[in-house]
Amino acid sequence: MNMEKHKILIVDDTPVNITVLSELLMDEFELSIAMSGHDALDIVNEGDMPDLILLDIMMPEMDGFEVCQRLKGDHKTSEIPIIFVTAKNEVDDEAKGFELGAVDFISKPISPPLVLARVRTQISLKASRDKLAEQNEQLIEANNLIEEVERIARHDLKNPLQTIISVPEILILSVELEDYQKDMLKRVEEAGYEMLHMINSSLDLFKMEQGTYKVQESDINLVKVLRKVIADQKSIWEIKNNEMILSLDGQALSQDDSMIICGEELLFYSMLSNLIRNALDASPDNEKITLSMNSERKSIQIHNMGAVPLDIRETFFDKYSTSGKPRGTGLGTYSARLISEAHGWQIEYVTSEEDGTAITITF
Template sequence: MSDNERQKILLVDDTPANLKILGQCLRDRYEVSVATSGAQALHMIWDRQTPDLILLDIVMPEMDGYEVCRRLKENPLSRDIPIIFVTALSEAGEETKGLELGAVDYVTKPFSPSIIRARVKNHLDYKRAQGELQRQNHMLQAYARMREDMERISRHDLRTPLNVVINLPQMLLEDDELELDEETRGCLDTILRAGYRMLSMIDMSLDLVKMEQGTYDLKPIAVDLVGVVRKVVADLRTHAAANEVQLVTHWPGAPLAELFITGEELLCYSMTANLVKNAIEASPRGSAVTLSFLPDPTHCLSIHNLGVIPAAARPVFFEKYSTYGKEGGTGLGTYSARLIARTMKGDMGFETSDEKGTEIVIRLPRFVPAAGLVP
C-alpha cells in the first residue's frame, strides 16, 4: 500500500515512552502522527486531515482522555472517528465509562504489540466496511431519486401525445357533420378506449408507489365486480385468442347480474386484468381461463388456468420482480395485484398442482349498504 493510501492513526499520550512503543508497533503499516496532550490532539484533528483511528491515553494532565473523547464525539467533524482507549486503569467502571462516551475498544498497559496491531486492524477494517456500505447506500438513494424523477418525467411526457390519442377520435365521433360508417366508428372507439386505458396505467404507476409507501388515499365506493370482470374479459379477449386460450366466466348457481364489493373501480380493473393476463400467458394452448364468482362472503372471485407454477417460484410468487420462464416479464403483475387487494382491505392466495393447475382466490370486502356507500 502506498503512503497516500495508508490509513492514518493518531497516538495521544503524555508519556514519550508509550508513544515510542505504539509508534514502533504501527508505523510499518500505517501513517502515524502523535500528540502529547488532549488540547494538541483536538487542534490537530480539527485543523488538519482527520485520522482514521485514535489511540487515546486516559490519564493526562489538564485534559484527560475522557474529556477529549467527549469533545470529539460532540463535534460532527470528528464524531465518527473510532477511539481506542489505552491506559493502565483496569477497573471495570473505568472501562464502562469510556465505552459509554463512544470509544470502540479498551486496552490496558502494559500491552502486547500483537494485540495492539490486531485491535487496530479489526477496527479499521470495520470502519472501511462501514464506509463502503454507506457509499453504496448513498448511491442506491441517488439511483432511487433518479428513477423517481425519470418516472415522473415519463408520466408527464406520455400525457402530451396521449391527449391527441384521446381527444382526436372523441372529436371525430362527436362531429355530427361527419358521415362515419359503423366500422370507422368502431375503430375510433377502440382507439379512444385504448387511450383511456393507457392514461389509467400512467396514473396507476404513481398510485402503486404510494401503496408501497402506505400513503395511498383510498376512496372506497361500491364497485360492481361483475361489471369489472366483463370489461376485463372484453379487453383481453383478443390477447386470449392470440394465445389460443378461451376466457370463461362461471357462477356457482344462477348467473349474477351484479356483485358489489367495497373498493375503487380502477384498482379492481387493474388487479383483475393483471391476473387474467398472467393466467392467459401461463395456460396451455387450447385450454381455458375460468373466472368464477364465489358465494363465500369472505371470497369473491377466483381465476383458474391449467398452467402450473414452478416449485421454485411458489414461495416468491407475489414478490416484487419475481418472474420465472416468462420472456419479457417484469415480475410486477402478481405483486401489484396483491398490493392493490391489500390496499382495498383484502388479500389473495393461490393453489397450484400438476393435477388441477393454478387457482388464484381473491378476497375483497363485500359492499355493506349500512356503511353509507351507494352502488
C-alpha cells in the same frame, strides 16, 4: 492489508509513550501527535480528521474519558473510532470507556504485535463503515431521482393519459360514428391503457416495494373494469378458443349489473389485466375461464383449468417466479400481490391437477 496511509492521532502526555507508538506505526500510517486533551480537540476541530485515535486516559487538566465524551458528543467527530491506550486496566475503567463509545482498550506496557493487530482491525472496520456510508448516500440519491421521475410520470403523464383513455368511450357513446371510426377510437383507448400499464409497472411497483406508495382511492365499478380487460384481451382468448364466463353472486352477468369497490382504478385494471392474461396463458385451449364476483364477500375469483407448476407453488406470488414461459417475467402475480397489499386487500390461490387454479381477491 490496504496500502493507503490512513491517519492516526496519538494522544498522550508522556513523550516516551508517543515515541514507542510512533516508531511502531509510522511506516504504515500517517501520524499526528497531541500531548494533551485540548490539543487533540483542536486538531480534529480544525478539520484534520483522523481515521483512528489512540487515546491515553491519565492526562492533566482533561483526561481521556472527557476527551472521548466530547468527541462522541459532536456529530462531526462522533464516528471516529477511539482506542484507549492506558495503564488503567480495572474492569470499571474499561466499562466506563466502552460506555463513552471507545471501541477497544490496550494496556500499558504495550505489546507491539497486539497494538498493530488491533489498530489494523479498527482501521479496516472504519474503512468498511465509510464505504457503506458512501454507498448509502448513493442509494439515497438514486432513490430521490426515482421519486422525481415518479412525480413527473404521475403528474405529467398520467393526467393527460386519463383523457386519452376516457375521451374515446365518451365519443363512442355520444356521437354517431361509422364502425371503422369506433374501431379507431377503441385502438386509441387500448393504447392509452397499455401506456398506463407500462408506467404503473415501472414506477408504482417500485414504491410499493418500498412501502411508500399512497393509494388514491375512489369508487370503482368492478364489472365495468372487468369487461374492459376482457375486451382488450379478446384476440388472445379467441385464438385459444377459450370461453370467458362472467358471473355475479352465482348468476350470469347481465348488461346492467355492477359491483362497486373502493380503490385506485388504474392500478386495479393493471392487476386484473395481469391475472387474466396469466390465466389465459395457463389455460388449455378450448377450456372455460370463469370470473366469479361475490357482492356480499366483496371478492372476485379467476379460475382456469391449468395447474401451477410444482416448482413455483411455494413462490407463486414472489418476484420473478416463473416456470415454462419463455417470455415470462414472473412479475404478473408479484405485482398483483403488491397492489393488493397496498390497498389492504387479500389475494390467495389454490391449485391442483384435477381442478385447475383459482386466484381469489377479497376487497
